[in-house]
Every structure is written in C-alpha cells, then in structure tokens.
Amino acid sequence: MNSRDTLAQRIHRGEVRALARGLSMVENGDPGAGELLHTLFSAIPDHVTIGVTGPPGAGKSTLLDRMITRFRSQERRVGVIAVDPSSPFTGGALLGDRLRMQSHAVDPGVFIRSMGNRGHLGGISGATRDAGLILAAAGYDPVLVETVGVGQAEVEVAEIADVTALVLVPGTGDEVQAMKAGIMEIADLIVLNKADRPGMDQLEAAVAASLELAPEDRPRPPVVRVSAESGEGLEALWTSLDLLLSSTDPELRRLENTRRILRGILGESGARFGEMLLRSEYGSENELLELISGGSVTPYEAGLRLVRVAERMLEEDENQQD
Amino acid sequence: MDRRTRVLIGKPGLDGHDRGAKYIARALRDAGMEVIYTGIRQTPQAIAEAALQEDVDFVGLSLLSGAHNHLFPEVARILRDKGGADIILFGGGVIPEEDIPGLKQAGFKAIFTPGTPASEVVAFIENELKNRN
Numbered sequence: 001m002n003s004r005d006t007l008a009q010r011i012h013r014g015e016v017r018a019l020a021r022g023l024s025m026v027e028n029g030d031p032g033a034g035e036l037l038h039t040l041f042s043a044i045p046d047h048v049t050i051g052v053t054g055p056p057g058a059g060k061s062t063l064l065d066r067m068i069t070r071f072r073s074q075e076r077r078v079g080v081i082a083v084d085p086s087s088p089f090t091g092g093a094l095l096g097d098r099l100r101m102q103s104h105a106v107d108p109g110v111f112i113r114s115m116g117n118r119g120h121l122g123g124i125s126g127a128t129r130d131a132g133l134i135l136a137a138a139g140y141d142p143v144l145v146e147t148v149g150v151g152q153a154e155v156e157v158a159e160i161a162d163v164t165a166l167v168l169v170p171g172t173g174d175e176v177q178a179m180k181a182g183i184m185e186i187a188d189l190i191v192l193n194k195a196d197r198p199g200m201d202q203l204e205a206a207v208a209a210s211l212e213l214a215p216e217d218r219p220r221p222p223v224v225r226v227s228a229e230s231g232e233g234l235e236a237l238w239t240s241l242d243l244l245l246s247s248t249d250p251e252l253r254r255l256e257n258t259r260r261i262l263r264g265i266l267g268e269s270g271a272r273f274g275e276m277l278l279r280s281e282y283g284s285e286n287e288l289l290e291l292i293s294g295g296s297v298t299p300y301e302a303g304l305r306l307v308r309v310a311e312r313m314l315e316e317d318e319n320q321q322d
Numbered sequence: 323m324d325r326r327t328r329v330l331i332g333k334p335g336l337d338g339h340d341r342g343a344k345y346i347a348r349a350l351r352d353a354g355m356e357v358i359y360t361g362i363r364q365t366p367q368a369i370a371e372a373a374l375q376e377d378v379d380f381v382g383l384s385l386l387s388g389a390h391n392h393l394f395p396e397v398a399r400i401l402r403d404k405g406g407a408d409i410i411l412f413g414g415g416v417i418p419e420e421d422i423p424g425l426k427q428a429g430f431k432a433i434f435t436p437g438t439p440a441s442e443v444v445a446f447i448e449n450e451l452k453n454r455n
C-alpha cells in the first residue's frame with residue numbers, strides 16, 4: 001500500500017478501511033465527501049441497487065441475509081447498507097440489522113454497513129444514495145439497502161433503488177389497509193414473509209385489495225410468499241427478482257440513476273443556496289421567523305423575494321458576460 | 323458535520339448469556355452513541371471485520387466463559403493487522419483480577435468486571451474521546 005494513494009484510489013481498489021472511511025464521510029456530511037464522490041463518479045461500474053423496506057420486525061434483515069447468500073453463489077460481491085432509526089432525543093441508535101447478517105462478516109466478498117438515520121432533515125436519501133455509490137465504486141454489485149418502512153423512509157428508498165421490495169407479515173392486514181396508496185405504489189415486488197405462520201391468506205387478500213386501488217398505468221408488483229427463516233419460497237422470490245432486474249435496460253437504468261442522483265443533488269444544493277440567500281437577505285432563519293410572527297412578512301413573500309434576488313443575480317451575471 | 327461516536331459490542335466465545343452485552347449496548351445508545359451489536363458466539367475475526375467495515379471508534383467485548391485470555395488479544399491482533407490499531411478496545415465479563423494486566427498489555431484500555439454500572443462505561447468512552455481530540 002502506498003500511503004500517498006488518495007482515498008478514492010484506495011476505495012477503488014476495494015480496501016476495506018478506506019471504504020469504511022469514505023462511508024463515514026458521507027454519513028457525517030464531511031465537507032470532503034462531495035470531492036470524494038466527484039473523483040469516484042466516472043469510474044463507478046454498472047450496478048443494481050435493491051431496496052428492501054417494510055414494517056419493523058417484518059424480517060427484512062433475515063431476508064437480506066438470504067439474498068446475500070444467493071448473490072454470493074453467483075460470485076457477485078454484495079454491498080449492504082442497513083439503516084435503523086436514531087433516537088430523536090439522544091441521537092443514539094441501536095443498529096441491529098447486522099446481527100442477522102453477521103455470518104457473512106468474514107466473507108471478503110460482502111461489505112455490510114449499518115447506519116443510523118440521524119434524523120436527517122430531508123430524510124436519509126442523500127447519505128444512503130452516496131453510500132451506495134461508494135460501495136459500487138469499490139466493486140460491489142448488487143448494493144442492498146434496508147430501511148424501516150415507517151413514515152417517509154420507504155418512499156425514499158424507492159428513489160435510490162432500481163428495484164424496491166416491500167416486506168409484509170401476517171397479522172398486519174389492518175396496517176396494509178391503512179397503507180393503501182403510498183407505500184404500495186413504490187413497491188416493485190411484494191414479499192409476504194413468515195409464511196410459516198398463520199394468517200397468510202388474510203394478508204394476501206388485504207394486499208390484493210390495496211393493489212386494486214393503485215393507478216392502472218403501473219405494472220402490478222408480483223406478490224411472493226416466503227419464509228426467510230426456513231427458506232421456503234425463496235426460489236420463487238429470486239425468479240421474480242431476476243425478472244425485474246433483467247427487465248430494466250442497463251442503459252436506461254444508468255440514465256435513470258444519473259437523473260435521480262442529479263435531482264437529489266440539485267435539491268440539496270438548492271436548499272443550501274436558499275439558506276445562503278436567506279442569511280444575506282434576513283440575517284438568519286430565526287430573524288426571519290421573528291419578522292413573520294410580528295406580521296410584517298409572510299413566508300410566501302420571503303420565498304418570492306429570495307427567488308427574485310436569485311434572478312437578479314443571474315441577470316447581472318449575464319450582463320457582465322455580454 | 324454530524325459525527326457520532328460509534329461502538330461495536332461483540333461477544334466472542336461459547337457462552338450465550340448476552341444480558342450484560344445488551345445492557346451496555348442500550349446504555350451507550352441512551353448516551354447518544356451509535357451501537358452495533360453483533361450477537362453471541364462470534365469469532366474474533368468476525369468481530370474484527372465487522373468493526374472495520376462499520377468504522378467504529380470503540381470495540382467492547384463481553385465474555386463469561388473464561389476464554390478471554392485467548393480471544394480478547396486475538397481481536398486486538400486482527401484489528402492491528404488490518405489497519406484498525408486506532409480503534410479503542412475495552413472488555414467486560416467474568417475476568418479474574420490477575421488477568422487484567424495481561425489484557426491491558428494486549429491493548430485493552432479498560433476491563434469492567436460484573437456489577438460495573440453502565441455509567442462507568444459511558445464515562446470511560448467520553449474520557450477517551452476527550453483525550454484523543
């Protein structure tokens with residue numbers, strides 16, 4: 001190892017320590033993370049990202065453990081990002097997903113990283129997306145992402161995944177009814193787990209009823225019954241998964257991926273630019289809030305003013321170039 | 323920047339009693355840390371690899387079965403070999419007083435014997451972080 005090699009070079013060679021550091025940079029919002037991703041970007045090989053979401057305890061990690069074994073049998077190197085919620089009060093987190101995949105810890109073809117969602121404003125998608133890209137740059141394909149399907153998280157995982165699997169379990173029929181549109185619509189594949197338990201028929205009926213309400217123009221996601229614990233039904237699951245993966249054209253997938261990355265980054269830089277404008281126009285968010293509470297400004301007016309300031313800046317910029 | 327202290331709690335060896343390990347894991351979480359628990363009966367290699375992939379600042383090992391004199395130093399050695407010498411190690415469990423110096427020699431910064439309140443482990447970690455920065 002040459003110590004003068006850059007972090008990007010070491011990640012590209014698949015050095016575990018460097019990869020782990022790169023992931024931490026992304027996770028921590030380290031100022032160097034953008035530069036690192038910029039350096040890695042053009043060398044990221046074609047890869048697929050599979051999102052696995054679902055309610056707490058549905059068996060997502062157990063299923064991921066099986067999925068790792070399956071892709072390893074095809075000699076593919078598997079990267080995993082497992083996101084667990086952070087406590088909104090202390091910021092701490094118990095990251096327990098790895099526990100179920102730990103049998104792969106000593107396999108050099110598997111890299112597992114646990115992440116707390118850290119209550120990120122605007123969700124986890126930015127850090128998870130970038131972590132996935134770093135794993136891909138190190139040669140991991142597929143990249144598997146586990147997120148707990150509560151609130152926004154499951155929608156976000158669909159934004160970064162090529163294929164999103166929703167894991168449901170018996171006894172959650174009522175919850176399925178309540179989920180209706182949102183969560184069902186993002187699923188490319190619905191996995192009914194714990195088939196060794198009673199209540200599968202009710203669950204499947206509830207899922208079918210919910211899917212009835214989904215928009216017509218979307219392909220109906222296949223619904224597969226499995227027991228991640230016993231292994232029952234997994235072959236059918238892999239067949240469905242392979243079909244979904246192969247039905248996406250690699251060129252198109254790459255383009256869609258890039259579009260999603262771009263949109264995510266535009267959103268993030270837009271927010272940062274907005275904050276800069278806000279500071280220069282109003283001092284700080286708190287000062288603006290005071291003006292709003294005092295009744296002299298409305299939030300809408302402030303928003304419009306910031307847009308006008310940005311427009312004026314662009315015009316001046318153009319005039320200078322003429 | 324939003325840095326969090328990351329700690330891996332591992333249980334090498336054959337005993338399946340993880341009450342203590344889980345108690346510490348929860349206490350560290352409640353102190354604002356991100357805690358990765360790898361479960362019972364882990365080989366030193368599996369614990370070390372997990373620690374490296376997870377980029378943790380600390381590894382805490384818990385053992386009741388009496389094989390600590392072999393297993394604890396083994397985790398330390400693998401971490402050192404693989405570029406993880408900066409990870410701070412601590413241990414806990416049923417460990418006779420006379421074994422403690424040897425484990426410290428092997429790279430363990432602290433050994434906590436049964437009955438140690440979790441707050442002491444939290445204080446140890448916070449103190450180490452202060453010294454490092």
Ligand SMILES: Nc1nc2c(ncn2[C@@H]2O[C@H](COP(=O)(O)OP(=O)(O)OP(=O)(O)O)[C@@H](O)[C@H]2O)c(=O)[nH]1
Pocket residue numbers: 054055056057058059060061062063096097100148193194195196197226227228229230
């Ligand atoms: N009976 C049965 N239990 C299962 C099955 N799959 C997983 N489990 C159990 O369900 C529990 C939760 O499994 P996990 O894989 O941790 O579930 P998860 O969805 O990752 O949980 P969170 O990450 O905490 O949301 C564990 O006790 C598993 O052993 C299954 O097919 N059948």
Ligand SMILES: [Mg+2]
Pocket residue numbers: 060061062096097146
């Ligand atoms: Mg899990």
